[in-house]
Amino acid sequence: MSTRAISSPRTTGEPGERILRYTLAERLNHWFAALTYIYCLVTGLAFWSPYMYWLAYLVGGGPTARFWHPWFGLAFAISVLLMYGMWDRDMRITEVDRRWQRQVKSYIENDDQNLPPEGRFNYGQKLFFWLMFWGILFLLISGFGLWFVEGIPWSLRWLRYLSITVHVIAALATIGGFIIHVYMGTAMVRGGFTSIIRGEVSSDWARTHHRLWYEQVTGKSTRPGSEIDN
Amino acid sequence: MSQQALQIVRISGHPGPVPGAGVERTEQVCKLVDTTTCIGCKACEVACLEWNGYTFTDTVFDNSYQTMPSTAWNYWNLIKFNEHEREDGTLQLLMRKDQCMHCADPGCLKACPADGAIVQYSNGIVDFQQQNCIGCGYCVSGCPFDIPKFNAETKKMFKCTLCSDRVGQGLEPACIKSCPTGCLHFGTKEDMSFLAESRSKQLREHFGFDKAGVYDPPGVGGTGVIYVLHDVTNPEAYGGLPKDPQIPFLVRIWKGPAKWIGNLAMLFGVIGVTLHYFRFGPKEVHPPRDENGGRP
Numbered sequence: 001m002s003t004r005a006i007s008s009p010r011t012t013g014e015p016g017e018r019i020l021r022y023t024l025a026e027r028l029n030h031w032f033a034a035l036t037y038i039y040c041l042v043t044g045l046a047f048w049s050p051y052m053y054w055l056a057y058l059v060g061g062g063p064t065a066r067f068w069h070p071w072f073g074l075a076f077a078i079s080v081l082l083m084y085g086m087w088d089r090d091m092r093i094t095e096v097d098r099r100w101q102r103q104v105k106s107y108i109e110n111d112d113q114n115l116p117p118e119g120r121f122n123y124g125q126k127l128f129f130w131l132m133f134w135g136i137l138f139l140l141i142s143g144f145g146l147w148f149v150e151g152i153p154w155s156l157r158w159l160r161y162l163s164i165t166v167h168v169i170a171a172l173a174t175i176g177g178f179i180i181h182v183y184m185g186t187a188m189v190r191g192g193f194t195s196i197i198r199g200e201v202s203s204d205w206a207r208t209h210h211r212l213w214y215e216q217v218t219g220k221s222t223r224p225g226s227e228i229d230n
Numbered sequence: 231m232s233q234q235a236l237q238i239v240r241i242s243g244h245p246g247p248v249p250g251a252g253v254e255r256t257e258q259v260c261k262l263v264d265t266t267t268c269i270g271c272k273a274c275e276v277a278c279l280e281w282n283g284y285t286f287t288d289t290v291f292d293n294s295y296q297t298m299p300s301t302a303w304n305y306w307n308l309i310k311f312n313e314h315e316r317e318d319g320t321l322q323l324l325m326r327k328d329q330c331m332h333c334a335d336p337g338c339l340k341a342c343p344a345d346g347a348i349v350q351y352s353n354g355i356v357d358f359q360q361q362n363c364i365g366c367g368y369c370v371s372g373c374p375f376d377i378p379k380f381n382a383e384t385k386k387m388f389k390c391t392l393c394s395d396r397v398g399q400g401l402e403p404a405c406i407k408s409c410p411t412g413c414l415h416f417g418t419k420e421d422m423s424f425l426a427e428s429r430s431k432q433l434r435e436h437f438g439f440d441k442a443g444v445y446d447p448p449g450v451g452g453t454g455v456i457y458v459l460h461d462v463t464n465p466e467a468y469g470g471l472p473k474d475p476q477i478p479f480l481v482r483i484w485k486g487p488a489k490w491i492g493n494l495a496m497l498f499g500v501i502g503v504t505l506h507y508f509r510f511g512p513k514e515v516h517p518p519r520d521e522n523g524g525r526p
Binding site for chain 1: 243244245300343344345362363364365366367368370371376379380382385387478479480481483484488489492493495496499500503506507510511512513514515516517
């Protein structure tokens with residue numbers, strides 16, 4: 001599923017029109033990933049620090065959390081794999097992204113007019129996607145080392161220590177991305193949160209945040225000297 | 231296990247103060263295993279099973295007198311046999327009673343994330359509290375002696391308790407009580423260290439074991455089980471006793487600096503996005519007329 005699946009014949013880019021940004025499958029998968037990730041986050045933080053162990057009681061206590069954490073992790077990994085299937089093409093880093101990256105200060109300070117127009121996903125979103133993609137890969141591999149208590153023989157115990165270290169580093173990296181992702185999706189980029197629930201954005205929103213994608217799905221050009229004002 | 235008379239001085243996965251820490255000054259208890267007088271009768275293995283209420287189960291024969299390859303969740307005490315070939319070609323049958331070492335600085339306790347699943351009493355005994363155990367197996371990673379064992383059915387970890395229930399009532403551990411040769415001793419750490427040193431001296435001076443010595447590894451802060459070995463320079467020969475046991479480096483990093491760096495990073499992450507919102511606020515959607523093509 002790529003941008004082509006998103007553009008519908010009815011999309012004309014008229015002001016006030018709603019444009020489909022995420023298909024139902026994409027939305028469901030996103031929330032499946034969110035749910036499983038948050039479960040792993042809550043239980044993982046409980047195992048991480050005695051000061052957050054109380055979080056385990058929210059989901060049924062330590063042994064229950066220990067039992068389900070790997071399963072939810074596996075479910076999250078499958079979800080990310082599906083996401084990869086859906087979004088791989090849209091997530092590839094392009095020349096536009098490299099120019100965008102150089103102007104990232106403008107993005108942070110909300111001076112978006114200084115930024116080159118982006119496609120369906122901007123460079124930050126792509127970074128987050130690949131962070132989660134590689135993050136879950138490392139979490140999954142190291143997680144298998146931790147899942148089965150006596151799965152690693154004593155003679156290979158260095159694998160145990162390595163698993164713990166990799167699991168911790170990868171988890172912290174995804175948490176960093178997760179904090180920024182939730183902040184941007186709910187507070188910073190208005191309209192983003194509803195788009196991942198109902199799937200639609202306004203054409204103004206699309207033009208503002210993802211102009212190249214807007215042009216692609218509407219067939220309209222917004223470059224200087226073109227029919228910008230319709 | 232029983233803790234009626236025992237003060238707890240350290241608790242795994244525990245935020246805040248520990249009730250028994252600094253409350254009373256208690257003698258450190260210690261088990262002394264003199265490998266030079268062990269005859270490998272395994273009475274201690276039987277006594278351990280009987281006292282702790284386990285029965286014999288199927289085991290693995292490995293061309294040795296050893297009952298099974300390693301201790302198990304329901305077999306906490308195991309004599310490890312090794313036919314050791316000395317430099318002059320003669321054989322020496324080494325027998326070492328393997329069990330939890332009750333480290334002064336226990337790696338299992340350090341690695342454990344579950345509040346109260348592992349405790350250390352003021353007398354030095356390190357004890358698992360199965361009702362708090364979540365079965366994660368981190369204690370296995372923290373232990374340099376391969377001691378905590380997993381019951382896959384109940385998903386709880388088990389190991390030797392140094393008979394904390396007996397010791398709490400003024401009795402010696404079951405294994406000590408059963409030993410027919412007197413190679414096992416129990417008492418204060420101070421007394422046992424003295425006894426072990428005198429025995430080592432005797433071995434060096436009267437029995438020709440030049441390298442005889444006491445195994446009380448400082449890497450884990452000393453242990454509540456100490457050995458007299460014929461050759462203290464080669465503890466590995468005694469069924470894989472590590473030469474310089476330490477809590478694994480990565481485990482120490484994980485439970486030490488990584489914890490604080492990680493926690494601060496997460497905290498600053500949350501504070502950072504909050505400050506960003508206060509300073510810059512949400513991104514506005516530009517209506518088409520404001521755009522002028524959108525490029526500067």
